[in-house]
Amino acid sequence: MKMHADEAHTDAELVRRLLRGQFPQWADLPIERIASGGTVNAVYRLGDALSVRLPLTTHGVDDLEWERRWLPRLAPVLPVRIPTVVAAGEPADGYPWAWAVHEWIAGTTPVEGRLAAPEQLARDLAAFVIAMRRVSLPGSPTAYRGGSLATVDRSTRAAIDELRHTDEPFDADAAIAVWSDALAAPAWTGPPRWVHSDLMPSNLLVTDGRLTAVLDFATAGVGDPACDLIPAWNLLTPAATALFRDAVGADDATWARGRGWALSMAAIQLPYYRHTNPIISANARHVLRAVGAAPTG
Numbered sequence: 001m002k003m004h005a006d007e008a009h010t011d012a013e014l015v016r017r018l019l020r021g022q023f024p025q026w027a028d029l030p031i032e033r034i035a036s037g038g039t040v041n042a043v044y045r046l047g048d049a050l051s052v053r054l055p056l057t058t059h060g061v062d063d064l065e066w067e068r069r070w071l072p073r074l075a076p077v078l079p080v081r082i083p084t085v086v087a088a089g090e091p092a093d094g095y096p097w098a099w100a101v102h103e104w105i106a107g108t109t110p111v112e113g114r115l116a117a118p119e120q121l122a123r124d125l126a127a128f129v130i131a132m133r134r135v136s137l138p139g140s141p142t143a144y145r146g147g148s149l150a151t152v153d154r155s156t157r158a159a160i161d162e163l164r165h166t167d168e169p170f171d172a173d174a175a176i177a178v179w180s181d182a183l184a185a186p187a188w189t190g191p192p193r194w195v196h197s198d199l200m201p202s203n204l205l206v207t208d209g210r211l212t213a214v215l216d217f218a219t220a221g222v223g224d225p226a227c228d229l230i231p232a233w234n235l236l237t238p239a240a241t242a243l244f245r246d247a248v249g250a251d252d253a254t255w256a257r258g259r260g261w262a263l264s265m266a267a268i269q270l271p272y273y274r275h276t277n278p279i280i281s282a283n284a285r286h287v288l289r290a291v292g293a294a295p296t297g
Contacts, residue, residue, distance in 0.1 A: 003039055003276045007056045008096065010042040015052050016046075017093040019221065023101065026050065031185075036109065037202035037279030038292060040216070050086060054099045055218060061097045063218030064088065066141070068100075073137055076215075077125050081105050081213040105213045107205030112235050113284045117209030118222055122240035124211035125199070126247030129228045132220075135194035145197040146223015149183055149260045159267040168285070168294075171198050175263060175293035182260025186253040192222035199228055201283060226250075229258030230265065234291040263291045 012031040019027040029047035036043060038058040041053040055061050068085050075082050087101040115121055156179060165171035196203075197219040203215035229250055232241040245255060266287035274281045290292035 001276050004057050004272060005185065006058070010054045010095070012044065012186055014093060015054070016042050016096060018095060018099065020088055021092050022089050023087055025103070037200070037283070038216070038279065039273070039277060039278060040218070046101065051104050052099065053102060054095065057061040057096050058097060059280060064098050064100050066218050072219070073094050074135065074217065077135055078131050080124070080211055082217060083215055105215075105260055106209050107212045109233060110204055110206050112283055115235070115237065116207070118237040120209055121206065122236050122244040123247060125231050126244050128211065129212060129225070129248050132195055132228065133193040133225055140194065141222035142221040143195045143197045143227065144219035145227035145261060146195060147191065147225075148187060148223055148272070149257060149264070152264050153183065156264040156267055159261050159271060164266060168270065168274070170288060170294050175267060175288070178263050178290035178291050178293060179260060182256050182263070185205045185256035185260070188224035188254065188257070193225045193230045194220065194222055195225055196220050196229045197223070199231050199253045202279060221270050224257065226257035227261045228252045229255065230262040233259060233262035234266070234287050262287050263293060277291060
């Protein structure tokens, strides 16, 4: 089932045709569609060492160019692996957009409520967040969620109202209260910091409970570091959350803004994906419970 009205169709045969036309050295390797909660790209494993990413809509095309420019600069200063672009493909064979070949990164995606070592993962996530904040690169872009929560106030309230009229177990009044507290929190007054700004579980890889890679950097850039606190609500256990907050040194205002970002993302995701993306939908429901906007039972 398509997630987006304008989503392009992809399959393994399309990937093989694209490879034969542009990168024939890889065209005979096994190709396997990877099931994930991703909403921007269709991802195919290519042999043992590579992956192919095809944007699902035109909005994902600019992300590829962003990653080609910035990933090589970020990789040396981060404590875990991040994607490496191996080749850039062009539109062909009925596929309308640019696409990319990446190195394959081994690992599994963590799932809320099923973490093998949540406190260790909290430490690893904190180390990544802190390393991102310390990045200093000329010409740094603005992060997608690096600005004020007010920029998404209208869309967040609209999503909360939409959820109010669904059969989801959801407390819209509680959500509005959480959102209002986040909006009222003092703004970030420090220098803009590098942030990933989309630390969803589907963008993380773990091995033996340890964070080993972070994926999908297209939303990264500089801004308010609060948006990188969202794992506290979308993934970590309460004990691990306390450890994570202490490790990143989040004050009350930054923590409140981070909670607001977690709520906003979940509230917007759930009505949009609840019939098409079970992974994202399940995580959104988890977030709404964690922030106090849905029953915990």
